[in-house]
Amino acid sequence: MLNVHGLKLEIEDPVDRPSPQKRCIMDEHNLDRRSFLRGLAGAAVMAAGLSEASAEEPPATTIKAGQNTVTSDIQKYRGLIGALRGFSATIIREHLALLERYRQKFSEVESSNRTIDLASANPLSCRWRDHVMAWVELRNSVRLHELYFDALTPKSVKPDQKIAKALQESYGSFDQWWIKFRATALAVRAWGVLAWDNQVRRPVIFGLDNDSEWPVGLDPLLVVDMAEHAYVLDFIGQPIAYLDAWLARVNWLVVESRLVSASEK
Numbered sequence: 717m718l719n720v721h722g723l724k725l726e727i728e729d730p731v732d733r734p735s736p737q738k739r740c741i742m743d744e745h746n747l748d749r750r751s752f753l754r755g756l757a758g759a760a761v762m763a764a765g766l767s768e769a770s771a772e773e774p775p776a777t778t779i780k781a782g783q784n785t786v787t788s789d790i791q792k793y794r795g796l797i798g799a800l801r802g803f804s805a806t807i808i809r810e811h812l813a814l815l816e817r818y819r820q821k822f823s824e825v826e827s828s829n830r831t832i833d834l835a836s837a838n839p840l841s842c843r844w845r846d847h848v849m850a851w852v853e854l855r856n857s858v859r860l861h862e863l864y865f866d867a868l869t870p871k872s873v874k875p876d877q878k879i880a881k882a883l884q885e886s887y888g889s890f891d892q893w894w895i896k897f898r899a900t901a902l903a904v905r906a907w908g909v910l911a912w913d914n915q916v917r918r919p920v921i922f923g924l925d926n927d928s929e930w931p932v933g934l935d936p937l938l939v940v941d942m943a944e945h946a947y948v949l950d951f952i953g954q955p956i957a958y959l960d961a962w963l964a965r966v967n968w969l970v971v972e973s974r975l976v977s978a979s980e981k
């Protein structure tokens with residue numbers, strides 16, 4: 717059983733059956749959330765080389781996943797560990813470990829697609845359905861987490877140029893944008909999102925309860941992870957405080973770059 721931001725997925729893995737220990741790690745619902753994070757991080761931190769001791773090591777991690785070999789670039793985020801005001805090193809390190817686990821599982825799912833019997837495909841229950849659902853869910857989960865971590869910075873970076881103008885024009889002011897964005901994030905269980913809609917040539921705000929819901933045709937500009945694993949260790953019962961701390965660490969230069977790319981399509 718794989719749980720990706722709240723969605724439980726049955727994944728058959730013909731290449732590498734999970735060991736009892738791995739099964740325990742994957743079965744989030746058999747553990748309280750803190751134990752889940754600790755257990756998950758314990759395995760994935762070692763795989764990703766994200767322990768504090770290894771933070772000084774060169775970023776050359778290679779991970780076996782099924783029959784595939786994928787090169788991890790999680791190390792590019794190691795500068796965020798312990799460097800984001802308001803966020804403990806533990807929560808960032810464990811969240812990155814979770815991302816690594818998603819990447820590993822996505823690689824396993826991709827490598828398994830040649831071994832599944834397509835003749836039995838049906839929309840109720842079959843291994844191919846599990847594979848199709850898992851592919852979308854895990855791919856989005858990896859990409860959404862990359863968008864989240866790519867736009868975090870230890871420095872203070874204010875919105876400027878095109879993104880500041882776009883938010884002003886669409887929402888009246890940055891503060892009005894933030895009120896709507898924050899309310900949207902608080903109303904969902906997975907992701908609060910600012911995206912660019914090229915059809916109407918303006919930014920839009922929406923939210924996701926799970927990773928497979930991404931609306932067609934929208935380009936992500938900024939995402940905030942509203943799953944409890946993203947904040948509960950540091951902000952238990954305080955999602956608004958989490959969002960305020962996150963906003964202060966957003967790298968708006970990254971958001972600006974995403975807007976330029978999206979709007980020039």
Ligand SMILES: [Fe+2]
Binds near residue numbers: 811814861943
């Ligand atoms: Fe997350």
